[in-house]
Amino acid sequence: MNSPRSVLVTGGNRGIGRAIAEAFIAEGDNVAVTTRSGGAPEGALELKADVTDAAALEAAFKAAEEAHGPIEILIANAGITADTLLLRMSDEDWDSVIATNLTGSFRLARRAAKGMMRQRKGRIIFISSVVGLLGSPGQVNYAASKSGLVGMARSLARELGPRNITANVVAPGYVDTDMTSVLSDEQKEGIRSQIPLGRYADPAEVAGAVLWLASPSAAYVTGAVIPVDGGLGMGH
Helix, strand or coil, rough: CCCEEEEEEEEECCCCHHHHHHHHHHHEEEEEEEECCCCCCCCCCCEEECCCCCHHHHHHHHHHHHCCCCCEEECCCCCCCCCCCHHHHHHHHHHHHHHHHHHHHHHHHHHHHHHHHHHCCCEEEECCCCHHCCCCCCHHHHHHHHHHHHHHHHHHHHHHHHHHHEEEEEECCCCCCCHHCCHHHHHHHHHHEEEEEEEEHHHHHHHHHHHHHCCHHCCCCCCCCCECCCCCCCCH
């Protein structure tokens, strides 16, 4: 049994984030989870924090470090949507999604990298989306924020690689979560018909890819975008 690692997952109270947190807990790791509304999985250290609030984020990092030691694995997963067509999209629709999905992830990576640089090891994993590379009508803000994570990860991979820190992206497709449950049956069927595997993902399948990127087996993988999308985004 390897010694437990210090893991931080943002947005870890539901959906993909929760599945990721549960997967690391099952591995025996020490997992801290940030959430805006509470409800972290059993066995996780729950930290109330919004990734757009720099002071709350710093407090969350300190609490996680006090409990589990310096963060060794960061999963930047917290994300929101504010979908609408371009001509109806307000500045607020744009700003809120970029602030959470992109700027929040930047702040997390910058803070986590401090400890990782000192330890000369670390794994940074951004949760993007098939939409970031494939595009999606009504999601100009969301797609921009999620594709931005790819550029960020690849820059970090080059910058932090000499310190034995990897930075990678997991790009899920459509997953059975609260975020997709709001779609109508007609919308769901339309999406499903475009997915070569003909089904939505289970959140645990996304967690599996994250777990692998954090494992010793993936020590030589950095700057990669790993799609977990049933083949929806091939070539994009």
